[in-house]
Amino acid sequence: MEQEARILVVDDEERIRRLLRMYLERENYYVEDAENGEEAVKLGLENEYDLILLDIMMPGMDGIEVCQELRKTKATPIIMLTAKGEEANRVQGFEAGTDDYIVKPFSPREVVLRVKALLRRSSSTKFLHTDTAAKDVLVFQHLTIDNDAHRVSVNGSEINLTPKEYELLYYLAQSPDKVFSREQLLKDVWNYDFFGDLRTVDTHIKRLREKLNRVSPEAASMISTVWGVGYKFEAAKE
Known part of the structure:
Protein backbone atom coordinates (compact mmCIF):
# COMPACT_ATOMS: atom_id res chain seq x y z
CA MET A 1 0.00 0.00 0.00
CA GLU A 2 1.26 3.49 -0.83
CA GLN A 3 1.99 5.71 2.16
CA GLU A 4 -0.59 8.44 2.46
CA ALA A 5 1.26 11.34 4.03
CA ARG A 6 4.50 12.43 5.67
CA ILE A 7 4.06 13.57 9.27
CA LEU A 8 6.47 15.14 11.77
CA VAL A 9 5.80 14.44 15.47
CA VAL A 10 7.42 16.89 17.88
CA ASP A 11 7.42 16.17 21.62
CA ASP A 12 10.10 16.13 24.32
CA GLU A 13 8.61 12.93 25.80
CA GLU A 14 9.86 9.81 24.03
CA ARG A 15 6.88 7.69 25.10
CA ILE A 16 4.47 10.13 23.43
CA ARG A 17 6.51 10.22 20.22
CA ARG A 18 6.62 6.43 20.22
CA LEU A 19 2.88 6.11 20.89
CA LEU A 20 1.91 8.56 18.14
CA ARG A 21 4.33 6.96 15.70
CA MET A 22 2.80 3.53 16.34
CA TYR A 23 -0.78 4.68 15.75
CA LEU A 24 0.04 6.84 12.72
CA GLU A 25 2.15 4.14 11.07
CA ARG A 26 -0.78 1.75 11.48
CA GLU A 27 -2.65 4.14 9.18
CA ASN A 28 0.25 3.85 6.74
CA TYR A 29 1.57 7.38 7.32
CA TYR A 30 5.31 7.99 7.07
CA VAL A 31 6.39 9.40 10.44
CA GLU A 32 9.49 11.29 11.54
CA ASP A 33 10.02 12.82 14.98
CA ALA A 34 11.88 15.56 16.81
CA GLU A 35 12.48 15.86 20.55
CA ASN A 36 12.88 19.64 20.80
CA GLY A 37 11.90 22.89 19.14
CA GLU A 38 15.22 23.62 17.49
CA GLU A 39 15.25 20.23 15.77
CA ALA A 40 11.61 20.69 14.75
CA VAL A 41 12.33 24.02 13.05
CA LYS A 42 15.32 22.57 11.21
CA LEU A 43 13.36 19.54 9.96
CA GLY A 44 10.24 21.59 9.21
CA LEU A 45 12.14 24.06 7.05
CA GLU A 46 14.30 21.50 5.24
CA ASN A 47 11.52 19.03 4.44
CA GLU A 48 8.02 19.05 2.95
CA TYR A 49 5.70 17.51 5.53
CA ASP A 50 1.99 17.08 4.99
CA LEU A 51 1.26 17.73 8.67
CA ILE A 52 3.09 18.48 11.94
CA LEU A 53 1.97 17.36 15.41
CA LEU A 54 3.61 19.88 17.74
CA ASP A 55 3.82 19.85 21.54
CA ILE A 56 3.40 23.30 23.04
CA MET A 57 5.31 22.77 26.32
CA MET A 58 8.96 21.94 25.59
CA PRO A 59 12.21 23.09 27.21
CA GLY A 60 14.11 25.69 25.21
CA MET A 61 12.10 26.67 22.14
CA ASP A 62 8.44 25.88 22.82
CA GLY A 63 5.71 24.95 20.36
CA ILE A 64 4.46 28.52 19.95
CA GLU A 65 7.93 29.71 18.92
CA VAL A 66 8.34 26.75 16.56
CA CYS A 67 5.00 27.51 14.91
CA GLN A 68 5.90 31.19 14.52
CA GLU A 69 9.23 30.32 12.89
CA LEU A 70 7.69 27.83 10.47
CA ARG A 71 4.86 30.19 9.54
CA LYS A 72 7.36 32.73 8.20
CA THR A 73 7.87 30.52 5.13
CA LYS A 74 5.76 27.36 5.48
CA ALA A 75 2.04 26.64 5.23
CA THR A 76 2.32 23.09 6.60
CA PRO A 77 -0.81 22.11 8.57
CA ILE A 78 -0.06 22.08 12.31
CA ILE A 79 -1.93 20.44 15.19
CA MET A 80 -0.78 21.68 18.60
CA LEU A 81 -0.52 19.22 21.50
CA THR A 82 -0.91 20.84 24.90
CA ALA A 83 -1.12 19.65 28.49
CA LYS A 84 -3.13 22.76 29.30
CA GLY A 85 -6.74 23.10 28.26
CA GLU A 86 -7.04 26.73 29.22
CA GLU A 87 -8.47 29.10 26.66
CA ALA A 88 -5.35 31.28 26.68
CA ASN A 89 -3.24 28.46 25.28
CA ARG A 90 -5.70 27.82 22.47
CA VAL A 91 -5.69 31.50 21.57
CA GLN A 92 -1.89 31.64 21.68
CA GLY A 93 -1.68 28.65 19.36
CA PHE A 94 -4.22 30.03 16.91
CA GLU A 95 -2.47 33.41 16.85
CA ALA A 96 0.83 31.68 16.06
CA GLY A 97 -0.79 29.97 13.09
CA THR A 98 -1.76 26.51 14.31
CA ASP A 99 -4.75 24.89 12.59
CA ASP A 100 -6.07 22.71 15.40
CA TYR A 101 -5.20 21.64 18.92
CA ILE A 102 -5.52 18.53 21.09
CA VAL A 103 -5.38 18.58 24.88
CA LYS A 104 -3.29 16.01 26.77
CA PRO A 105 -4.02 13.39 27.94
CA PHE A 106 -5.48 12.42 24.58
CA SER A 107 -6.78 9.29 22.93
CA PRO A 108 -4.41 8.19 20.13
CA ARG A 109 -7.49 7.31 18.08
CA GLU A 110 -8.73 10.89 18.42
CA VAL A 111 -5.35 12.14 17.19
CA VAL A 112 -5.60 9.90 14.12
CA LEU A 113 -9.11 11.16 13.36
CA ARG A 114 -8.05 14.80 13.74
CA VAL A 115 -5.01 14.18 11.52
CA LYS A 116 -7.21 12.66 8.82
CA ALA A 117 -9.70 15.53 9.04
CA LEU A 118 -7.00 18.20 8.74
CA LEU A 119 -5.28 16.44 5.86
CA ARG A 120 -8.60 16.37 4.01
CA ARG A 121 -8.99 20.13 4.50
CA SER A 122 -5.37 20.95 3.83
CA SER A 123 -4.63 23.32 0.97
CA SER A 124 -1.16 21.81 0.60
CA THR A 125 -2.16 18.16 0.48
CA LYS A 126 -0.71 16.15 -2.39
CA PHE A 127 -3.56 13.72 -2.55
CA LEU A 128 -6.40 15.80 -3.90
CA HIS A 129 -7.38 14.91 -7.45
CA THR A 130 -7.59 18.02 -9.60
CA ASP A 131 -7.60 16.51 -13.07
CA THR A 132 -11.38 16.72 -13.44
CA ALA A 133 -13.32 19.87 -14.19
CA ALA A 134 -13.74 21.96 -11.05
CA LYS A 135 -17.32 22.38 -9.88
CA ASP A 136 -16.75 24.69 -6.94
Missing part, protein backbone atom coordinates in the same frame (compact mmCIF):
# COMPACT_ATOMS: atom_id res chain seq x y z
CA VAL A 137 -14.78 27.72 -8.13
CA LEU A 138 -15.10 31.36 -7.10
CA VAL A 139 -13.71 33.76 -9.72
CA PHE A 140 -13.02 37.43 -8.99
CA GLN A 141 -11.12 40.06 -10.90
CA HIS A 142 -7.74 39.41 -9.26
CA LEU A 143 -8.44 36.21 -7.35
CA THR A 144 -9.62 32.67 -8.07
CA ILE A 145 -10.53 30.11 -5.39
CA ASP A 146 -10.81 26.52 -6.61
CA ASN A 147 -12.46 24.78 -3.66
CA ASP A 148 -12.34 21.35 -5.31
CA ALA A 149 -8.55 21.58 -5.35
CA HIS A 150 -8.19 23.88 -2.30
CA ARG A 151 -6.16 26.18 -4.51
CA VAL A 152 -5.96 29.97 -4.48
CA SER A 153 -4.56 31.88 -7.45
CA VAL A 154 -3.85 35.59 -7.55
CA ASN A 155 -3.38 37.02 -11.05
CA GLY A 156 -2.44 33.52 -12.20
CA SER A 157 0.08 32.82 -9.42
CA GLU A 158 -0.78 30.15 -6.86
CA ILE A 159 -0.68 31.33 -3.22
CA ASN A 160 0.48 28.96 -0.49
CA LEU A 161 -2.01 29.22 2.39
CA THR A 162 -2.37 27.26 5.60
CA PRO A 163 -5.63 25.28 5.94
CA LYS A 164 -7.04 27.86 8.36
CA GLU A 165 -6.05 30.80 6.15
CA TYR A 166 -7.71 29.07 3.21
CA GLU A 167 -10.89 28.34 5.17
CA LEU A 168 -11.10 31.95 6.34
CA LEU A 169 -10.67 33.34 2.82
CA TYR A 170 -13.15 30.91 1.29
CA TYR A 171 -15.71 31.58 4.03
CA LEU A 172 -15.57 35.34 3.44
CA ALA A 173 -15.49 35.06 -0.36
CA GLN A 174 -18.63 32.92 -0.46
CA SER A 175 -20.62 35.94 0.74
CA PRO A 176 -19.24 39.09 -0.93
CA ASP A 177 -20.12 42.34 0.85
CA LYS A 178 -21.55 40.51 3.88
CA VAL A 179 -20.01 41.74 7.13
CA PHE A 180 -18.92 39.08 9.63
CA SER A 181 -18.09 39.83 13.25
CA ARG A 182 -14.91 38.43 14.76
CA GLU A 183 -17.03 36.30 17.09
CA GLN A 184 -18.89 34.79 14.14
CA LEU A 185 -15.67 34.06 12.24
CA LEU A 186 -14.12 32.46 15.32
CA LYS A 187 -17.17 30.25 15.73
CA ASP A 188 -17.73 29.30 12.09
CA VAL A 189 -14.15 29.04 10.80
CA TRP A 190 -12.40 27.76 13.92
CA ASN A 191 -15.41 25.72 15.05
CA TYR A 192 -14.88 26.62 18.69
CA ASP A 193 -17.47 28.20 20.95
CA PHE A 194 -15.34 30.06 23.43
CA PHE A 195 -15.03 33.66 24.50
CA GLY A 196 -11.42 34.41 23.88
CA ASP A 197 -8.99 36.91 22.52
CA LEU A 198 -10.38 37.97 19.15
CA ARG A 199 -6.85 38.78 17.99
CA THR A 200 -6.87 35.20 16.70
CA VAL A 201 -9.03 36.40 13.80
CA ASP A 202 -7.08 39.65 13.36
CA THR A 203 -3.77 37.78 13.19
CA HIS A 204 -5.00 35.44 10.48
CA ILE A 205 -6.54 38.30 8.48
CA LYS A 206 -3.22 40.17 8.69
CA ARG A 207 -1.25 37.10 7.55
CA LEU A 208 -3.71 36.44 4.74
CA ARG A 209 -3.52 40.02 3.47
CA GLU A 210 0.27 39.92 3.55
CA LYS A 211 0.38 36.79 1.39
CA LEU A 212 -2.07 38.22 -1.14
CA ASN A 213 -0.31 41.59 -1.16
CA ARG A 214 2.99 40.03 -2.23
CA VAL A 215 1.37 39.28 -5.58
CA SER A 216 -1.46 41.79 -5.84
CA PRO A 217 -2.32 44.73 -3.55
CA GLU A 218 -5.72 44.77 -5.27
CA ALA A 219 -6.40 41.19 -4.15
CA ALA A 220 -5.31 42.01 -0.60
CA SER A 221 -7.65 45.00 -0.50
CA MET A 222 -10.62 42.71 -1.19
CA ILE A 223 -10.53 41.76 2.50
CA SER A 224 -12.01 44.87 4.02
CA THR A 225 -12.11 45.90 7.68
CA VAL A 226 -15.44 47.22 8.92
CA TRP A 227 -14.36 49.21 11.95
CA GLY A 228 -16.14 48.29 15.16
CA VAL A 229 -17.81 45.29 13.53
CA GLY A 230 -15.52 42.85 11.74
CA TYR A 231 -14.53 41.97 8.17
CA LYS A 232 -16.03 41.47 4.75
CA PHE A 233 -14.92 40.36 1.28
CA GLU A 234 -15.36 43.20 -1.16
CA ALA A 235 -15.24 42.34 -4.86
CA ALA A 236 -17.37 41.95 -7.95
CA LYS A 237 -17.34 38.57 -9.67
CA GLU A 238 -16.16 38.42 -13.24
